[in-house]
Amino acid sequence: MLAVSPYGKVPVVVVDGNSIYESAVIGEYLEEVYPEVPLMPSDPYQRAQVRLWTDYVATRLSPPMGKIRKAEKPEDAKDAWPELHKALEYIERHLKSSEGPWFVGGSFGMADINFLPFIERLPSLEGDVMSGYPSIAGWLDAFHERPSYRETFTDT
Numbered sequence: 001m002l003a004v005s006p007y008g009k010v011p012v013v014v015v016d017g018n019s020i021y022e023s024a025v026i027g028e029y030l031e032e033v034y035p036e037v038p039l040m041p042s043d044p045y046q047r048a049q050v051r052l053w054t055d056y057v058a059t060r061l062s063p064p065m066g067k068i069r070k071a072e073k074p075e076d077a078k079d080a081w082p083e084l085h086k087a088l089e090y091i092e093r094h095l096k097s098s099e100g101p102w103f104v105g106g107s108f109g110m111a112d113i114n115f116l117p118f119i120e121r122l123p124s125l126e127g128d129v130m131s132g133y134p135s136i137a138g139w140l141d142a143f144h145e146r147p148s149y150r151e152t153f154t155d156t
């Protein structure tokens with residue numbers, strides 16, 4: 001595993017024997033290799049917005065979720081819950097005031113993709129976390145409606 005994925009994590013993509021890892025980096029790589037399906041906006045300011053949201057996932061949303069999921073007893077996650085709700089309130093405010101359900105520029109794209117693995121896991125955390133965040137819930141519903149999302153599941 002470490003031979004192809006130096007951090008011992010998935011996802012990892014191997015191209016001509018060379019590994020590309022970290023999902024945000026893989027996303028950027030795929031964007032460059034498959035330009036016919038653009039997931040980054042063409043406007044430089046909006047591209048910066050996408051990168052800010054990608055950074056937000058890595059630095060503000062993922063850490064408290066990781067702490068909560070790994071906690072062996074509730075006390076271990078005590079500080080992570082307020083941190084998580086602070087991040088979700090920030091995201092909720094943004095989505096509530098943005099045009100349409102998507103994160104940047106009114107169009108589905110890379111920022112939405114980078115949020116999905118985390119937002120999708122919120123319902124699996126203790127309590128009904130999502131109920132306090134209707135715009136985030138609406139975003140997730142809209143994502144679930146996309147054919148490309150549905151195609152990632154099999155009937156088995």
Ligand SMILES: N[C@@H](CCC(=O)N[C@@H](CS)C(=O)NCC(=O)O)C(=O)O
Nearest residue numbers: 008009010011021022023024058117
């Ligand atoms: N920052 C990494 C996180 C990857 C990650 O945490 N992957 C999980 C699965 S979703 C994993 O491989 N966990 C195995 C482990 O930590 O041992 C990315 O975005 O690719």
